[in-house]
Amino acid sequence: MAQFEKLSPPSQGTAIRFVNGQPVIPNEPIIPFIRGDGTGVDIWPATQRVLDAAVTKAYQGVRRIEWFKVYAGDEACDLYGTYQYLPEDTLEAIRTYGVAIKGPLTTPIGGGIRSLNVALRQIFDLYSCVRPCRYYKGTPSPHKRPQDLDVIVYRENTEDIYMGVEWEADDPVGKTLREHLNTVVIPANGKLGKRQIPEGSGIGIKPVSKHGSQRHIRKAIQHALRLKGDKRHVTLVHKGNIMKFTEGAFRDWGYELATSEFRDVCITERESWILGNLENDPQLSIQANARMIEPGYDSLTPERKASIDAEVHGVLDAIGTSHGNGQWKAMVLVDDRIADSIFQQIQTRPQEYSILATLNLNGDYISDAAAAMVGGLGMAPGANIGENAAIFEATHGTAPKHAGLDRINPGSVILSGVMMLEFLGWQEAADLITKGLSAAIANQQVTYDLARLMDPPVDPVSCSGFSEAVISHF
Numbered sequence: 001m002a003q004f005e006k007l008s009p010p011s012q013g014t015a016i017r018f019v020n021g022q023p024v025i026p027n028e029p030i031i032p033f034i035r036g037d038g039t040g041v042d043i044w045p046a047t048q049r050v051l052d053a054a055v056t057k058a059y060q061g062v063r064r065i066e067w068f069k070v071y072a073g074d075e076a077c078d079l080y081g082t083y084q085y086l087p088e089d090t091l092e093a094i095r096t097y098g099v100a101i102k103g104p105l106t107t108p109i110g111g112g113i114r115s116l117n118v119a120l121r122q123i124f125d126l127y128s129c130v131r132p133c134r135y136y137k138g139t140p141s142p143h144k145r146p147q148d149l150d151v152i153v154y155r156e157n158t159e160d161i162y163m164g165v166e167w168e169a170d171d172p173v174g175k176t177l178r179e180h181l182n183t184v185v186i187p188a189n190g191k192l193g194k195r196q197i198p199e200g201s202g203i204g205i206k207p208v209s210k211h212g213s214q215r216h217i218r219k220a221i222q223h224a225l226r227l228k229g230d231k232r233h234v235t236l237v238h239k240g241n242i243m244k245f246t247e248g249a250f251r252d253w254g255y256e257l258a259t260s261e262f263r264d265v266c267i268t269e270r271e272s273w274i275l276g277n278l279e280n281d282p283q284l285s286i287q288a289n290a291r292m293i294e295p296g297y298d299s300l301t302p303e304r305k306a307s308i309d310a311e312v313h314g315v316l317d318a319i320g321t322s323h324g325n326g327q328w329k330a331m332v333l334v335d336d337r338i339a340d341s342i343f344q345q346i347q348t349r350p351q352e353y354s355i356l357a358t359l360n361l362n363g364d365y366i367s368d369a370a371a372a373m374v375g376g377l378g379m380a381p382g383a384n385i386g387e388n389a390a391i392f393e394a395t396h397g398t399a400p401k402h403a404g405l406d407r408i409n410p411g412s413v414i415l416s417g418v419m420m421l422e423f424l425g426w427q428e429a430a431d432l433i434t435k436g437l438s439a440a441i442a443n444q445q446v447t448y449d450l451a452r453l454m455d456p457p458v459d460p461v462s463c464s465g466f467s468e469a470v471i472s473h474f
């Protein structure tokens, strides 16, 4: 039987294989691409042109991408029939070739089809969504110092409420579940008092597992280890004060990972305070140190004071020699912040953050918010990475009102292509694009979204015009 129902892969080129989670890259990899809905018709061709031009210029024909067009969303329904939004051919192509790139796909709100974008991440277990937000000189921004923001949102991609385990308010199974929760599960808990889920409630489940959290945070810490100086920093973002056993557990499992598997190369924020206090005053007593790390120490109960003292003692005993005397300053700093506070922190103290490790929903929100600070969604790339596959895509959606007008900013998908080239190890081509894109922006050759924010406003270039401008600055 043929491998594909309606597709013919390129006759030249080789598949990328994954060995122990690492891609093995041939000189002519076959890379499937999904054009995307809405503005995908504008963005994808503009991106493909830039990627091809960069690879040609960097490698003079020695390396080349063999593109393989595959279908999802509206285009797939046109070819495969009604409701065939994500045909098996497309899944088989990504399974076979390992690395793919895509434009945005529409998800209707409420009933109807579930997100194709989320489905792809789940099907291929692409558990880390990596969304860098950095500033390109000359980009207009509502912020006074947008250059201070240089963060990478590491968003868990397969769990949390995005798993899609939910029931409509009038679903009979949902009603049975609600009754069971109200009459059996909640009373049995003992700590939930008289809480009851109101009649007429939709119900969604928010699973967050230790395995899912730690494999994701592991990738974030490994990424931080590749960075330098203050950027060796992972912040665990959570709403653990409210959702203790999901968001709070994400934080706890993150610290557990950092202080076990990565013990030799990580320091937690509290540990850094304890060691730093002692380095500033070598005569500092355990209790004085405890007082410095715990606000309100003096009004704590004796038991609580004893436990903070024991924490200080434990840290000095365990890592005083291996991490003390300033050695911890070269290590990856792991701290945590509550999700709502991180939204203001990245605006008021952006330079203090580097990698933000988040659960799925928080990462979705934070990645759009951080993008807004450095020029908007048109400049926001992303990658979905797993052990056996990777799919590159922008942070934004289909922006339907701009579709087919050759005006949308392709920067986000072009920069997703840069991430893909870096993933392939094709750094020379990636650097050419970064250089070309930076020069186009500095030269005020920008699409409408950036042009309207410039002071004074400039005439925008088109979507295709922007890609030409990028290439002209290689």
Ligand SMILES: NC(=O)C1=CN([C@@H]2O[C@H](COP(=O)(O)OP(=O)(O)OC[C@H]3O[C@@H](n4cnc5c(N)ncnc54)[C@H](OP(=O)(O)O)[C@@H]3O)[C@@H](O)[C@H]2O)C=CC1
Pocket: 103, 104, 105, 106, 107, 108, 117, 376, 377, 378, 379, 393, 394, 395, 396, 397, 398, 399, 400, 401, 408, 409, 410, 411, 412, 449
């Ligand atoms: N991974 C994916 O494929 C994603 C898909 N979606 C889906 O996309 C659809 C539309 O979602 P919507 O909420 O409108 O969000 P979008 O991200 O598609 O667009 C919202 C607004 O953001 C700005 N914007 C987005 N992309 C760009 C760009 N490349 N250049 C410049 N500006 C841009 C535009 O603002 P303005 O008009 O003010 O200039 C646009 O109107 C939905 O079905 C949603 O589910 C959403 C997110 C991710």
Ligand SMILES: O=C(O)CCC(=O)C(=O)O
Pocket: 105, 106, 107, 115, 116, 117, 118, 364, 395, 396, 397
């Ligand atoms: O899949 C969708 O429609 C939305 C997904 C989304 O907002 C995201 O991945 O950032």
Ligand SMILES: [Mg+2]
Pocket: 364, 365, 368, 395
């Ligand atoms: Mg989003």
